[in-house]
Amino acid sequence: MGESSIESPLDDVRSPLLKDLHPKVPLLSAPFAIQKNLSKHRYLLGNMVKRNLNQRYDKALLGYLWTLLEPALLALVYYVLFVIIADYEDQSYPMLILLGVIGWGLFARILNSTVSTLVSNAGMIKQSGFPLELYSASDSRTNLVISAISLLTVIPFMVYLNLQPSSHLWMLPVAMFMLYLSAWGVGLMVASANVVFPDVAHVFRFITRAGFFVSPIMWTYELLIERAGADSPYVDIAMLNPVVVPLTMMKHSVLGTIPDFATHHIVYAVAFPVVVYILGSMIFSATSRGVVKRL
Amino acid sequence: MNEQVLRLEDVELHFPRKEGALSILKRLVMGFFGKSERGPRSCGLSEINLTIQKGEIIGIIGRNGSGKSTLLRTIAGIYKPDSGWIGIDGQTSLLAGVGVGMNKDLTGRENIHLYGSMLGHERSYMDSMMEEIIQFSELQEFIDEPLRTYSSGMKARLGISVATAVKPDILLIDEVLGVGDPGFKKRSQQRIRDMMDDSNTVILVSHSFGLLKEICSRMIMMEKGKMKCIGTPDEVIGAYHEAEG
Known part of the structure; x- marks a missing residue:
């Protein structure tokens, strides 16, 4: 131990007990590796979700009530706008818009927060070595909780419209899970790129803003079919938007009806979240740790 | 006794510098014609070769920007080296900027x-x-x-x-020994020392040479991302003062 220069410090052999600090995760197992990390750190994940919720509402006088109040006020505006001012015939229209706004809000918020997850958590990332997917997972789950609470505002509408909860309500959690997985998956795909080129976040902020209008929030899938005709190529183009099916499912789940989709549209809408999550987890696992030094 | 808990082999880490869009474009075009060149970068760590045995207390010194914290974060798994290999036996825990x-x-x-x-x-x-x-x-x-x-x-x-x-099995400390009022500071220093007795292996970055000299079994001096020297505390602190002039 006496030498003070370091010409060849590693004259001994590598101990077999040492484990590679950055083991190569085979690409195909990345989707599972991420889930494994999340379940391993579920205590931390829970604490982070709690922190996010607190950060948002704790200081406000009305606290968590804001999760309800915000969409409720929005719904009131729609009600005034469409039912009272425009004398819209369909009394359920404001509720359908409200459902669209909640679903779209879930998708857009998860997408934007995941795209910039590495940049916005740079301070903590540089101080702690826990898996990077925890940051976006905790933000996404926070948004899932907020949206789920927001859904309570639909209840007064259901009472007003005399709608009974039907067995089709199963579509609601499924649709929200589809939105969650799609947004998180796409976000994971580009989160590392956003560190190198911060322009990515700007592009996605634009996409989520423009997306509001090309998604069935102010309009409905049935309206699209009615205007364009079921066989129109425009319908196929509009259905490339991965949120059309889940948002429509959300609306129908409350109305107690089954939406009438073409089979290939359903297949696409179900495959989209799965495929982008698989791709996203692969890209994120392979690249995220390497871009930390650029933060 | 010869039980390795941490080993770094030829670890290199570079921090890329910010580059304009034109410069990136130029490099992409040049790369397309087979003349690939690297973007601008600064050296974070290079030629780091190090083996740490169980039970050692290692002190790292060096001037600001010499790579001390970068080395600690690389060991904690926060930075992934560009090349080289890091092997570890056990769990690390990094204490840096308390309360982050x-x-x-x-x-x-x-x-x-x-x-x-x-x-x-x-x-x-x-x-x-x-x-x-x-x-x-x-x-x-x-x-x-x-x-x-x-x-x-x-x-x-x-x-x-x-x-x-x-x-933890391997405790990494980055200059957190000096917070709070004098009474608390003294107690927390004592507690960190207790912790060092409990943890098997400690690597700490500090500027308080007195403390390091007292507790370290070996010390490392960093300079410009390289390990300038490694040895007993007396040797390394001597070398540091020599380099400072």
């Missing part, structure tokens, strides 16, 4: 859970340590108040109290 990740709107108690889980603890462990942590921090009467009502000294005390409840 604590939240001002959560209560002291909730922050103990949050910060503790960030340091890699399970709920059961944090539950069992809770009373001891609160006692050590001397914040009993404030513990259910939100952190924003704390003074900066109180925040630091809470942070240190949680951080020092850790018992």
Whole structure:
């Protein structure tokens, strides 16, 4: 131990007990590796979700009530706008818009927060070595909780419209899970790129803003079919938007009806979240740790 | 006795410098024609070869920007080296900037859970340590108040109290020994030393040579991202003063 220069410090052999600090995760197992990390750190994940919720509402006088109040006020505006001012015939229209706004809000918020997850958590990332997917997972789950609470505002509408909860309500959690997985998956795909080129976040902020209008929030899938005709190529183009099916499912789940989709549209809408999550987890696992030094 | 817990082989890490769009485009075009060149970068670490045995206490010194913290973060797995190999036997825990990740709107108690889980603890462990942590921090009467009502000294005390409840296999410390008022500082230094006795292996970055000389079994001096020298504390501190002139 006496030498003070370091010409060849590693004259001994590598101990077999040492484990590679950055083991190569085979690409195909990345989707599972991420889930494994999340379940391993579920205590931390829970604490982070709690922190996010607190950060948002704790200081406000009305606290968590804001999760309800915000969409409720929005719904009131729609009600005034469409039912009272425009004398819209369909009394359920404001509720359908409200459902669209909640679903779209879930998708857009998860997408934007995941795209910039590495940049916005740079301070903590540089101080702690826990898996990077925890940051976006905790933000996404926070948004899932907020949206789920927001859904309570639909209840007064259901009472007003005399709608009974039907067995089709199963579509609601499924649709929200589809939105969650799609947004998180796409976000994971580009989160590392956003560190190198911060322009990515700007592009996605634009996409989520423009997306509001090309998604069935102010309009409905049935309206699209009615205007364009079921066989129109425009319908196929509009259905490339991965949120059309889940948002429509959300609306129908409350109305107690089954939406009438073409089979290939359903297949696409179900495959989209799965495929982008698989791709996203692969890209994120392979690249995220390497871009930390650029933060 | 010859039990390796950490080994770095030819570790290199470069920090890319910010580059304009035109420059990136130019490099892409050049790359297309087979003349690939690297973007601008600065050296973070290079030629790091190091083996640390179980039970060692390693002190790292060097001037600002010499790569001390970068080395510590690379060992903690935060930075991934561009090349080289790092092998580790056990769990590391990095104490740096006490209280990072604590939240001002959560209560002291909730922050103990949050910060503790960030340091890699399970709920059961944090539950069992809770009373001891609160006692050590001397914040009993404030513990259910939100952190924003704390003074900066109180925040630091809470942070240190949680951080020092850790018992990892390899403890990495980055200059956290000097927070709080003198009384607390003395107690926390004592606690960190106890912790060092409990943890098997400690690597710490510090500027307090007196402390390092007292506790380290070996020291490393960093310069411009390289290990300038490694040896006994006397040798390395001597070399540091020599280099400083």
